[in-house]
Amino acid sequence: MRMVDLIQKKRDGKELSKENIDFIIQGYTKGDIPDYQMSAFAMAVFFTGMTQAESAHLTLSMMESGDKIDLSPIEGIKVDKHSTGGVGDTTTLVLAPLVAAVGVPVAKMSGRGLGHTGGTIDKLESVPGFKVEIDNKKFIELVNTNKVAVVGQSGNLTPADKKFYGLRDVTATVESIPLIASSIMSKKIAAGADAIVLDVKTGSGAFMKDFEGARELAHAMVKIGNKVGRKTMAVISDMNQPLGFAIGNALEIKEAIDTLKGSGPEDLRELCLTLGSHMVYLAKKAESPEEARRMLEETIANGKAIETFKNFLSAQGGDAAVVNDTSMLPTAKFVTEVQSKEDGYVSEIVADEIGTAAMTLGAGRATKDSEIDLAVGIVLHKKIGDIVKKGDPLVSIHSNQENVNEVVNRIYDCYTITKQPVDKRTLIYDEIRE
DSSP states (O other), rough: OOHHHHHHHHHHTTEEEEEHHHHHHHHHHHHSOOHHHHHHHHHHHHHOOOHHOOOHHHHHHHHHTOOOOOOHHHHHHHOEEEEEOOOOOOOOHHHHHHHHHTTTOEEEEOOOOOOSOOOOOHHHSTTTTTTOOOOOOHHHHHHHHEEEEEEEOTBBBHHHHHHHHHHHHTTTEEEEEEEEHHHHHHHHHTTTTTTEEEEEEEEETTSOOSSHHHHHHHHHHHHHHHTTEEEEEEEEEOSSSOOOSSEEHHHHHHHHHHHHHOOOOOOHHHHHHHHHHHHHHHHTTTHHHHHHHHHHHHHHHHHHHHHHHHHHHHTTTGGGGGGTOGGGGGSSSEEEEEOSSSOOOEEEEEEHHHHHHHHHHTSOSSSOOOOOOOOOOEEEETTTTEEETTOOOEEEEESSSSOHHHHHHHHHHHHESSOOOOOOOEEEEEEEOO
């Protein structure tokens, strides 16, 4: 078997076999196939696509390239959630304890963020004492005891995907749907879950800017998951504005606490209930997503959700007192209000630019070596469809530097205010099951 022949085969739109794909992935991972040939292969896939079978073979081949997490010692059906990212995406912080509160085991492996804010791991480290580095035995024990634990990702999970993605990033082939789908699903399957719920974002703050592209990606990932034996479904949700109000690490922890207590932002609560209901249903703890939703709503109302969050924090060394006293979280020295210059209605918020503004404050990493300031970020006061008066605060900037004029100007550039009333944005566009 020669790589040049497989490149030609894919270039001509022919289907690669499992053996062909294993040869490519194993050879590239070991260094036997050079970057220039793998680049040509990626471009061939970009233009000719992949069949469902090819995508599944690619996913499994990349999954087999490194560590695989064995969650079988955990009792019950393990359901994982994956979001394709966005601005103010606090869902895991709410979902993990919320779903665990009804008895569904949540064994979550999360990464550190590169971009607008830290990842789930960074955010949790805002809680004094919280530890994300725990061994596998302890991880399993915590999930069996408390139904929830969150740890950092293994350094050797899907190394083939890591190497291949780095190449795609510099060869203009990142946007290939089958390659995106296989990349995401290889990591999810290697992480050991029995079922997977996907939150595919679309809009200005999402990787997939248009709905049709998001829908195509959702279908591709769901088909891969189901084909390789993981019950999988996807929700397509809006990211034309930040989710919730908070963008920043400690700020998002506070918002998650508010949401678990029943007083968080309406859109964050709604998305978490939607995703959570599917997780509970796939875990066979409810007869339907509707029943699962009622169960989740009850855990918020009766306080069980926030108690589960407290137990989760304590079990991993965190000070659960932050739940009742959020001033214990890292706090920025300065809070600057950005006020509206006119009356009207918010018609647009450029979500990714708001995220970039938060990153410039130190809430996220511009490079993998950047240090995060857990205290800083942005809190929105007005979202699309809201009425504003001149002088009303649009956002509050939480910073550890007194001069934030550059960020203030960015915020003004992100907001569009019109004289005519504007409808609130749709949050959930579609649900994909096949």
